[in-house]
Amino acid sequence: MGFADLHIHSTLSWDGTATISAILKYVVEKTDLNVIAITDHDEIIGALRAEQIAHHYGIEVIPGSEVSTAEGHLLALFIREKIPMGMSLVDTVRYVGKLGGLCIAAHPMAAGSPSLSADAIRNALRYPDVAQVLVGIESINGGLFHQGSNFLATALAMSLPVASVANSDSHILQTIGFGKTEFEGKTVLDLRRALEAHQTRPICIRHATPWLVIPSWLEFFVLKKFGWVRWNPHPLQPMRLGRAKLVI
Template structure:
């Protein structure tokens, strides 16, 4: 039996604070997760990089995107090409399906961020093809301020004919695994089977409160804006606070000077 966290951000998100390598190292050394998904905002570059690097860290990565649909965010998983933002939930799901991917409704009804409401989710599920693709709902989100609304979301989400998923929505390393999904097996393929057959269960994290999470995130976010992110040059290297250029996606992070954390 395995655990997965299917909502993790890296520096390829505007609000991510850790490199792909740092996320992989943290997951391998500090969590019991066997599968993760990198889901940067409207960007698949980091996810594909993570998938290539993952074997060296002994974990499996599902490539994905947190897509900004016209009605709110949805996680697109098991894909290998970008999905354009701004489309309807139905059109987004259909495009994910064209790649053989799956969708999970991210942090539904969350205050302070672009989120799907349950009415929109239910309407999309009336489309027979979308019903095959939109297979899960994030019943527990261990992320920022919307953590406090999880009890109400859990009650409504549990009535939907969808796989029940827990994720961290991590933007700093310590958040990873603060929400997770329990599934039969320990591989990305077995996780997919569990999502499609709604045999997943939610694992809540240790209850990082909004103040505690913000205390971690805000300093890291400020450092990110100043050009510093958490990084390690290879699986054996320590995590370091590393200076990078603003052209982050095109920078070889391992060549930059760093300060050991």
């Protein structure tokens, strides 16, 4: 069996604090993940960079994005171009489908974050072509401080013909893998097959807490504003804190 975290933000998200190289270095050294997806807010550059250099680290990367639809956030996976913001959920899913991608509803019904409602997801899945692309619900989001919406999302996923997944929604290195999805196999292709067959298992390793996340996030968010980030010059070398391009 393999494990995946399909919701990770890099410094290419306005609120992300980890560079691509730092994420890859952390994943291979500190987690048991086989596959990750970089899903920056309405951006694809970091995900493409991660896919390009992932083989140096011995991990597989799915290029993706957390897309701002009119109804809430949506994870678009297996894409290689930027998805327009602000379209309806149905139109966004269809757009992703034309690119050969798949979609997962991100943190549905989560308070304090632009999230899809249960009705929006149900209504979208009534269209057969949409249901072929909107294949999953993030039933566990390890980055949420309040876990009530995870219970609601889990119940929703169980009531619909979708894959149930768990992700970290990480904006700092330390929370990567807090939520992970188990699937049969080890590769990106294996994971895609599992998502399309709705045969995945969400696993919660740990919940993010304000006292764990906020101090670390604030420290590196401020450093990022001054051009300082954690990055990794080479897979065999340690991470560094210094000035580097955000996409590195």
